[in-house]
Amino acid sequence: MILLSFDIEEFDMPLEYGKEISFDDQINISATGTRRILDLLTKHEIKATFFCTATFALSKPELIKEMVAAGHELASHGHYHSKFEPADLYSSKKVLEEISETTVKGYRMARMMPVDGAEIKKAGYLYNSSINPTWLPGRYNNLKVSRNMFWQDGVLQLPASVTPGFRFPLFWLSIHNLPLALYQRMCLRTYKADGYLNLYFHPWEFTDLNDRKRFGFPGYVSKNSGDSMVSRMNRLISTFKQNGLLFGTIADSVFEKNINFSVKEKAAL
Template sequence: MILLSFDTEEFDVPREHGVDFSLEEGMKVSVEGTNRILDVLKQNGVKATFFCTGNFAEHAPEVMQRIMDEGHEVACHGVDHWQPKETDFARSKEIVERVCGRQVYGYRQPRMFPVSDSEIARVGYKYNSSLNPAFIPGRYMHLTDPRTWFMKGEVMQIPASVTPLIRFPLFWLSLHNLSEGLYHWMVRRTLRHDGYFVTYFHPWEFYDLKEHPEFKMPFIIKNHSGRQMMQRLDNLIKMLKQHDTFGTFTEFVEKVKK
């Protein structure tokens, strides 16, 4: 199964580079990017999971409705992407469920920061996808963690996919900066090895970042952003459709637990 996901948050990356950037500006970028993502998914007839912050859900209810109307899963991604707090596990669930009018089963921490496993379980999530078990010094240095899904109590942990052995990350930055042929080859190899594939992107990657030097974005993030990234996502989906079916994270949890 292909588990395609999107961290649907208010765009705040310029703040990491010293730019004074408002929530209103961040929402404008992310709303446009999310609609572009939804257009690509609709054209290809595939489902995905959208991990949404409370901020995004409250400020873009019409986009949340479109996500649900087109058959995708909504999960939680904290409340304020810039300043995650331990209380966000419960507050995020309350906000997103209130906006969407349906129960939410999954969580992913902003920036894949560590989570409180006890709080994830207490709040009632069925799965947690807050781990990128890659070999990257810093935030993603998780050589001793499992590469594939595992259980912590009653909560399934679903890490982002990395290649076998060297644990090369197959997340958003890789598709931005590698040749598509190389990226697709590594994805197919990992899919064959693990039997499923997990990756994630962000709405703001599909915004035309190169047209906004005032954002002060690094080249590796701006590279192939906007409509070029829409095409790369489209190409990736078309390739993966030849090898497996797409599903939501909750569908994967239910399938594995049978």
């Protein structure tokens, strides 16, 4: 099963590079990218999971409702993207459920930072997808954490996919900077080893990030953004479909249908 997910947040990343960006611009850039993602998913007739901050949802409730109406899963990305306290786990879940009129089952911490599993369970979540089981200089070192999903503190932990052995991360920066054919081969190899892929991206990647004066991003962040990212995601999805792989939301795939990521499904490759 291919578990595509997108982290929808107020686009505050330019602040990390010393640039000022208004709150309205943060929201509108993410909203523009989200609509491009929704169009792409509709084109391919597949479903995905959207981890959304309560701040974004309160700013664009109509977009959240449109997303849910299309059959996609809404999960929590916290209340705010740049600050956190344990109470946000419950408050963000409540806001998202009130806007979407659905049950929010999953959580992902902003920037894949650590979060207490016991607090996740206490807030009422079934799963947590806040672990990138690799080493990212200056961000985290999770080389000793399981690459595959596991239970902890009564919550399913669903790490982002990394390659077997070397644990090369298959996250958003990789699809931007690697030759697409290489990235696709790495994804298929990891799928064959694990029986599933958990890949995450952001809506602002689907907008043009090359204005360095405005955003301050180095080339490895802005490379292949905007139309190029739409094209790359389109080709990636097409490759997965050509290999007979299925797509689904995290909650539906793991909990509702109780899909067994087995050797039989790996054999589809």
